[in-house]
Every structure is written in structure tokens, then in C-alpha cells.
Amino acid sequence: MVKRQLIIEKALELFAKQGFEATSVQQITEYCGISKGAFYLSFKSKEELILSLIEHSMSQFISEIDYAVNNMQNDRPLYSFFYRTFIGLLKHSNMAKLFIKDQGYSFSDELFLKIRYYDSLTDRIILEMLEKLYGEEIEATKYDLMYCIKGFIQTYSGMFLFNEAPLDVSLLSQTLVEKTDILAKHSTLSFISKDMMEVYEHPQIAKETLLEMLEQKINEIDEPIEKESLVLLKQHLIEPSLSPAIVKGLIENIRNHPHCKWLTYLLRKEILNDWPDGTAPLS
Amino acid sequence: MVKRQLIIEKALELFAKQGFEATSVQQITEYCGISKGAFYLSFKSKEELILSLIEHSMSQFISEIDYAVNNMQNDRPLYSFFYRTFIGLLKHSNMAKLFIKDQGYSFSDELFLKIRYYDSLTDRIILEMLEKLYGEEIEATKYDLMYCIKGFIQTYSGMFLFNEAPLDVSLLSQTLVEKTDILAKHSTLSFISKDMMEVYEHPQIAKETLLEMLEQKINEIDEPIEKESLVLLKQHLIEPSLSPAIVKGLIENIRNHPHCKWLTYLLRKEILNDWPDGTAPLS
DNA sequence: TATAATAATGACTAATTGGTCATTTGTCAA
DNA sequence: TTGACAAATGACCAATTAGTCATTATTATA
Numbered sequence: 300m301v302k303r304q305l306i307i308e309k310a311l312e313l314f315a316k317q318g319f320e321a322t323s324v325q326q327i328t329e330y331c332g333i334s335k336g337a338f339y340l341s342f343k344s345k346e347e348l349i350l351s352l353i354e355h356s357m358s359q360f361i362s363e364i365d366y367a368v369n370n371m372q373n374d375r376p377l378y379s380f381f382y383r384t385f386i387g388l389l390k391h392s393n394m395a396k397l398f399i400k401d402q403g404y405s406f407s408d409e410l411f412l413k414i415r416y417y418d419s420l421t422d423r424i425i426l427e428m429l430e431k432l433y434g435e436e437i438e439a440t441k442y443d444l445m446y447c448i449k450g451f452i453q454t455y456s457g458m459f460l461f462n463e464a465p466l467d468v469s470l471l472s473q474t475l476v477e478k479t480d481i482l483a484k485h486s487t488l489s490f491i492s493k494d495m496m497e498v499y500e501h502p503q504i505a506k507e508t509l510l511e512m513l514e515q516k517i518n519e520i521d522e523p524i525e526k527e528s529l530v531l532l533k534q535h536l537i538e539p540s541l542s543p544a545i546v547k548g549l550i551e552n553i554r555n556h557p558h559c560k561w562l563t564y565l566l567r568k569e570i571l572n573d574w575p576d577g578t579a580p581l582s
Numbered sequence: 583m584v585k586r587q588l589i590i591e592k593a594l595e596l597f598a599k600q601g602f603e604a605t606s607v608q609q610i611t612e613y614c615g616i617s618k619g620a621f622y623l624s625f626k627s628k629e630e631l632i633l634s635l636i637e638h639s640m641s642q643f644i645s646e647i648d649y650a651v652n653n654m655q656n657d658r659p660l661y662s663f664f665y666r667t668f669i670g671l672l673k674h675s676n677m678a679k680l681f682i683k684d685q686g687y688s689f690s691d692e693l694f695l696k697i698r699y700y701d702s703l704t705d706r707i708i709l710e711m712l713e714k715l716y717g718e719e720i721e722a723t724k725y726d727l728m729y730c731i732k733g734f735i736q737t738y739s740g741m742f743l744f745n746e747a748p749l750d751v752s753l754l755s756q757t758l759v760e761k762t763d764i765l766a767k768h769s770t771l772s773f774i775s776k777d778m779m780e781v782y783e784h785p786q787i788a789k790e791t792l793l794e795m796l797e798q799k800i801n802e803i804d805e806p807i808e809k810e811s812l813v814l815l816k817q818h819l820i821e822p823s824l825s826p827a828i829v830k831g832l833i834e835n836i837r838n839h840p841h842c843k844w845l846t847y848l849l850r851k852e853i854l855n856d857w858p859d860g861t862a863p864l865s
Numbered sequence: 866t867a868t869a870a871t872a873a874t875g876a877c878t879a880a881t882t883g884g885t886c887a888t889t890t891g892t893c894a895a
Numbered sequence: 896t897t898g899a900c901a902a903a904t905g906a907c908c909a910a911t912t913a914g915t916c917a918t919t920a921t922t923a924t925a
Contacts, residue, residue, distance in 0.1 A: 318603070320601070320604060321603060325912080325913090333874090334873060334875060335875070335913095335914080336872090336873060336874055336875070337873055337874075338914095340872075340873075343914095345913065345914090443757060443761075446734075447730075447733070447734065447737070447761065450730070450732075450738075453733055453736050453737060454729045454732050454736060455733075458729070458774075473771055474771040474773040477769065477771045481765060482761055482765070485768065486757075486761060486764065488753075489757060490738075490757040491741075606881075606882065606883080617903060617904045618885095619885085619886080619902095619905070623903075628883065
């Protein structure tokens with residue numbers, strides 16, 4: 300659908316300038332030269348637009364980098380990684396600006412989940428690359444190294460994203476390759492252990508927080524099936540009494556409720572120790 | 583005033599959770615247990631609250647770090663720097679979260695200016711420290727080194743700020759000292775030159791952009807003095823005809839207009855090559 | 866050309882926003 | 896107890912928001 304694509308592109312421009320919350324649907328439709336009604340023919344809500352937009356750009360961005368690093372016979376994977384990353388950030392600069400600007404994604408569970416998901420994909424790409432390049436010798440420091448690389452990318456991209464100066468991506472990539480290489484070969488201390496990494500990628504949620512969320516959703520939701528499922532899950536959380544199969548079924552009941560996506564994710568994790576595809580702890 | 587302090591603290595909590603835009607004055611007053619009117623007795627607007635809040639935390643934060651690095655007889659300034667920085671980030675964690683979340687500060691010229699200002703202060707502290715530590719040998723790579731350090735702080739703090747796991751600040755600081763030291767001693771390539779740094783710290787604004795802004799403000803503002811000053815400045819920008827003293831006076835005329843803060847900053851910079859305290863290009 | 870089907874409109878709603886101000890409440894000294 | 900002054904209230908305002916829907920315009924088919 301052409302209209303949909305037009306809206307996505309124009310909206311991305313506005314979002315990048317002003318952020319999600321500060322950009323109104325009105326503004327978007329005016330900028331597209333269409334009516335408000337037409338917007339809601341393509342997207343059922345503003346949030347759906349935002350989610351599509353992120354899905355769209357992020358999957359493309361990640362796959363470009365993954366391809367550059369892994370699927371080519373490649374004698375300088377580290378250079379390729381940096382190079383493709385910065386080229387990708389420039390290409391998707393609106394999305395990148397948005398990511399820097401609007402980490403205030405707290406206004407939507409689903410959005411938060413999606414961003415976390417793509418972030419963990421990036422982590423994994425970097426880690427695999429490092430392991431392939433340096434092997435056992437960086438076993439102890441690899442997570443720190445990964446964070447340093449992410450730091451490099453963050454600061455340097457922040458520098459050029461909001462400053463349309465000409466950019467020598469090749470030189471930038473070379474200096475970052477050197478830095479990464481130096482760190483890989485000389486670092487002895489490490490701060491991030493494997494355990495820590497797992498905790499961070501999948502932080503424990505305090506039981507009370509979970510109970511609070513459940514309580515809130517119970518009051519918020521009217522559909523009887525979902526409501527009862529939530530009540531039962533809450534009881535089970537307070538005092539485990541149900542079999543895993545029943546719990547899994549109850550979670551399934553609430554899975555597709557638009558207000559329960561994040562809660563579902565947390566319950567799966569806390570009660571079933573189960574994970575969405577691609578976000579399981581690294582083995 | 584006690585009330586003012588109460589509002590600042592409570593508002594900071596809410597802002598850190600939800601961001602500036604997503605937090606309403608209503609919400610703040612309810613959370614404080616005061617009326618809406620009482621809020622406007624302490625602050626003339628929501629924006630004034632945000633500005634005070636940033637002023638409050640940032641000046642404290644920066645001075646703590648500056649003191650730790652410079653004003654102590656200190657045999658490990660780099661360690662102190664990292665240590666104090668992370669301790670400071672933890673102490674002001676709400677402000678720190680807000681900074682990560684709400685880089686969408688575009689909704690206020692003054693806010694943008696303030697954040698830029700504190701950012702450049704940090705840059706300078708780091709640079710001075712590096713110069714003192716490593717002297718001439720890092721002359722070519724010091725700006726890159728500074729950006730790496732900022733990257734370290736960004737990623738590592740992002741890791742623990744949203745994750746109230748216990749944190750060994752001392753170990754973290756030590757590993758970052760090692761990394762910084764390794765980079766300082768082995769880096770040969772550099773990406774950021776002195777020139778580039780100056781451009782970035784004080785980006786050139788295209789003349790047309792400035793004219794556009796002027797035009798917009800002229801239409802927007804009713805006060806006759808301010809309006810005429812803007813018109814004259816616009817003419818001078820198109821074809822320089824006024825003496826520096828007159829220009830300076832005209833700029834002074836608009837300086838305190840709430841809608842002209844950012845414009846004033848840019849005009850000073852473009853026409854007078856003058857800078858607010860502490861933001862002048864490094865000599 | 867006439868009819869059916871789809872696409873697009875924009876006035877409308879209900880809710881929320883930042884901000885105001887006439888009114889009430891509380892606290893003093895006299 | 897009174898009166899004067901400051902502190903605090905919350906109903907109210909205009910503006911803006913996301914989202915709806917009866918109406919109109921456009922297109923395809925017969």
C-alpha cells in the first residue's frame with residue numbers, strides 16, 4: 300500500500316525532529332497532504348504507526364549489519380562492522396535520531412519490548428564477531444569489550460547525527476578498529492561477568508512489582524476470560540498451586556490482549572522461565 | 583522555600599519515570615499533595631520547573647566531579663574521575679535517567695542551550711585531565727580519547743541506571759582506568775581533529791536558517807522594541823551596515839525575551855563571534 | 866450512462882493539557 | 896473577637912490531543 304509507506308516516511312521525519320509524543324497525528328496528516336480519516340484507514344492508531352516504523356527500520360538495519368559481518372568472505376570483519384553500522388545509521392538517520400531522542404519509550408510496553416529485543420540482537424552480533432576474531436583470549440573481557448564498542452558507536456554517532464558535516468566513515472571505522480583491537484589485546488580487568496550479563500539482559504523483576512502490575516491490569520480489563528486468567532495467575536504468584544500446563548494456558552489467554560504484552564513477557568520469564576525467540580540467555 | 587524543594591524532588595521522580603512531556607502539572611501536584619494553584623505560586627511555568635531542576639542537579643554534579651579531579655592532591659585523577667562520576671550518577675540517578683530518556687529537549691531553546699552548556703563543561707574537565715595526565719604525547723588523539731571516555735560512561739551507566747543491581751563502583755572505575763590508559767598509550771589513529779571539535783562544539787548555522795528564524799520571531803512577537811530590533815538585525819544579516827556596538831545593543835534588546843534565548847545565542851555567535859561564559863572555543 | 870463499491874474527507878467528540886483567578890482558609894497582632 | 900494579610904484552593908479556560916463517523920468524491924463495472 301503506497302499510502303502507508305508515505306505516512307511512514309513522512310512521520311519518521313517529523314518524529315526524528317520532535318519525538319513521538321510531541322508529534323501529533325494532525326501534524327503528520329498535514330505534512331502528508333492527506334486527511335485525518337485517511338490516516339486511520341492505514342493505521343488503527345498512532346502507536347501502531349510507531350511500532351511499524353520501528354519494526355521496518357530496525358529489522359532492515361540489523362540485517363544489513365549482520366550480513367556485512369557474517370555472510371561475506373571477509374578479511375576485516377571488525378572494519379566492516381563499524382563501516383556498515385555507521386553507513387546504516389546515516390541511511391536510517393531519522394530512526395537513529397529517534398532512538399537517541401526518545402528512549403522515553405516507557406509509554407508503551409510493546410515498544411519497550413521491541414527496542415529491548417533489537418538491542419539484544421545487536422549485542423549478540425557484536426559478541427559473535429568478537430569471539431570469532433579473538434577466540435578464547437578475550438573470554439574474560441568480551442562483555443566489557445562489547446560495551447566499549449557500543450559506547451564508541453553511541454558517542455560518535457551522536458556527534459554526526461545532529462550535525463550534517465561531511466563524514467569520513469572509512470577513517471572513523473579505521474580508528475575504531477584500532478581502538479577495539481588495542482583494547483582486546485591489552486585489557487586485563489573485566490567488570491561485566493557472564494552472570495551479570497544474563498541478569499542485565501533479563502533483569503529480575505521484584506515479585507511485588509509483578510503483583511502490582513497484575514492488580515492494575517485486573518482493574519483495567521473488562522473481558523471476563525482475561526480478567527479471570529489474571530486473577531488466577533496472581534494467586535499462583537502469591538502461592539504456587541497450579542501445574543505448569545495450566546499456568547502456560549492462562550498466560551496464553553492474556554497474550555494477545557493489547558495491554559498485556561509486557562506483562563505476558565514478564566510472567567513467562569518469572570514463572571515459566573521461558574523466553575521469546577532470540578532473547579534467551581546466551582548458553 | 584520548602585514547597586519549591588518538595589516540588590522539585592517529587593517532579594524529578596515522575597520525570598525520570600515518564601519524561602518531561604508525558605508528565606503533567608496535574609500529576610505533579612497530586613503527587614505532592616498540593617493544589618494546582620500552589621504549584622504556580624512556586625514556579626511560573628512547567629518549563630521553569632524543568633530548568634530549575636536541571637540547573638540544580640547539573641551544577642551540583644559537575645562541581646562534584648570537577649572538585650574530585652582538580653582540587654585534591656590526587657595521585658590517581660583518572661580513577662577519581664570515573665569513581666566520582668559514577669557515584670554522582672547514582673546520587674543524581676533520576677536526573678541521569680532523565681538525560682538518557684529525554685534528549686528530546688528540542689521543545690525548549692533554553693533547555694537545549696543549558697544542556698549543551700553542561701555538556702561542554704564536561705568535555706573540558708575530561709580534556710584538562712587528559713592533558714595533565716599524558717601531556718603532549720596524546721595531543722593528536724586527545725579528542726578521540728575524550729569521546730571514548732564519554733562513551734564508556736554512557737553505556738555503563740545506561741546499564742546500571744535502569745537496573746538497581748548492586749554495583750561495584752570501584753571495580754568499574756578501575757577497569758575503565760585501565761582501558762583509558764591502554765588507549766592513551768597505544769592509539770595512533772585519530773578521527774576528531776581540533777578544528778572538527780570546534781565546529782562541533784559551536785556548529786555553524788546556515789545564514790538562511792538564521793534568517794528564517796528571525797522572520798518567524800518577527801511575526802511571533804508583538805513588543806515594539808523587540809520587534810524592531812529583530813527587523814534591524816535581519817537587515818544587518820542580509821547586508822552588514824551597522825556598527826558592532828549597535829548590533830550588540832540590538833541583541834541585548836532581545837536577550838531577555840523568553841522566545842529569543844536560543845536566537846540570541848546564535849546571533850551572538852554568528853555576528854559578534856561572542857560566546858556565553860564557559861562555552862568559547864578551546865584556545 | 867447508471868449503479869455499486871471503495872477511498873477520502875473534515876467536522877465532531879471526549880479527554881487532557883498548561884495556566885488563571887475569584888474565592889476560601891489559615892495565621893497573625895491588636 | 897476582630898480585621899488584615901498571605902497562603903492555598905480548585906473550578907474554569909482556551910488550546911490541543913487521539914480517534915470517530917456521517918457525508919462526499921472517485922473509480923470500476925455493467
